[in-house]
Amino acid sequence: MLHIDNLSATVADKPILKGLSLTVNAGEIHAIMGPNGAGKSTLAYTLGGRPGYDVTGGTATLDGQDILALAPHERAAAGLFLGFQYPVEIPGVSFVQFLRESANAQRKSRGEAPLSGGEFLKLAREKAGLLRMDMDMLKRPVNVGFSGGEKKRAEMVQMGILDPSLAVLDETDSGLDIDALRIVGEGINAIMRKPDKAVLLITHYQRLLDYVKPDFVHVLAGGRIVKSGGPELAHQLEEHGYEAVAA
Amino acid sequence: MTALALPTRRDEAFRYADLDALAPLWPLAPEIIEVAAGATGALAIVADGSAAQARELAITVADGGSFDLRVLNVGRAYGRIAVTVTLGKAAQFHIGAAQLGGGEQVLELVTEVRHAAPDAVSRQVVRSVLGGHATGTYLGKVAVARGADGTDAGQSVRAMLLTRTATANARPELEIYADDVKCEHGCAVGELDAAGLFYLESRGLPPELAKRLMLQAFIAEAFTGAADEDVLTEAALSALEALL
């Protein structure tokens, strides 16, 4: 599904990703762990096409399509979803308003009929329920006044509504208390644990992986994948630290 | 200024005015609005249409009174709204204004808010969206008289330029002769928040739709809380559509 080959990228002209390669097949969940500043968010943003994150080498394809050549909204229509480490607050624009337009823009580009207002609200209510989020919160301006945990749950509600084939989730577990962690973990499983979908789960900690069991775990350090393994690698990292395990 | 002689650009309040467009309208007859002590008043001005227009309002709000003024300045030619407000003790004044222009439009909002007595509150929210070769100006003077302690004056003035050829002038000015005064200035000419735009686009919203949503939210701030908020906002949004 996702093939990243020898990807290099700069942020504000500073080289951060330095020849990163990774393959994620449909039906798989991959965890990416790594120390602060390793380039995890840079990987997420580069895949998402954030301005300022410039690809200087290598390739990334999603279902065979060169996603690096696409605009951010086209990447979303191609099936990519980015869960933000720091979801952005947008005063005056409500979730339901922009998500319906987003979903319909995606559908249009795939030649599908748009969702009516009623259909969209039904879908949104269902996904909000999955994440135990009050539907009223989705009528409020995007992330404004939300707690850290609410923002992360709202990210997952959006993922549920947009139904991507590949989700890149950047520290979705940070800022969550134990209960919210379980709800978010179960939400990720319910939405993405499917044979035709895949997840790239960027995290610092083992704890989310207790709920969302990864098939593979990778260590990202210095802008590259320096070690890959199964779920046991996450436990080793937790126990012995990045330096000992990835050295 | 005298009522008869056409002002010149040396007049601070006419620095950016389109004097050629103003000449046939001159002299202007000020519209007088008086709010009695403890009373409330409101006015919404929608300056659209194709002819040049210039209006002058002189508003007096007596002790404990309040006045809510909303302005949508979207005329297709020159549009100038000048407002002078004099506030009594503990009086309140709110202006929410949006100016949207493209082409060669010249739009101006000139305010002078005089806090003549203690404890009055004034709020000014001005949002401009300018494209083409349009010029949007806000000149806003807040004058706090001697003894007008407890004054609370706020100005939030923001402009978005859709093209590099559009111009925004924003000049808040404070003249304070009292102590214990709270005046907040916010003044910015800029572009839409890039992080917000990327967030919306990452969900699949094409850039032009993402921009439109953010501009709509930006303009709507001028009409928040107005009695006819929905009507004004809708009129502003259709003016926005003409610019995009």
Ligand SMILES: Nc1ncnc2c1ncn2[C@@H]1O[C@H](COP(=O)(O)OP(=O)(O)O)[C@@H](O)[C@H]1O
């Ligand atoms: N906007 C930016 N401008 C300059 N440097 C940046 C910017 N964003 C991130 N960096 C740098 O890029 C490196 C990787 O950051 P990031 O990808 O956020 O790491 P991680 O998510 O793994 O903690 C860090 O050294 C960070 O300081």
Ligand SMILES: [Mg+2]
């Ligand atoms: Mg990060």
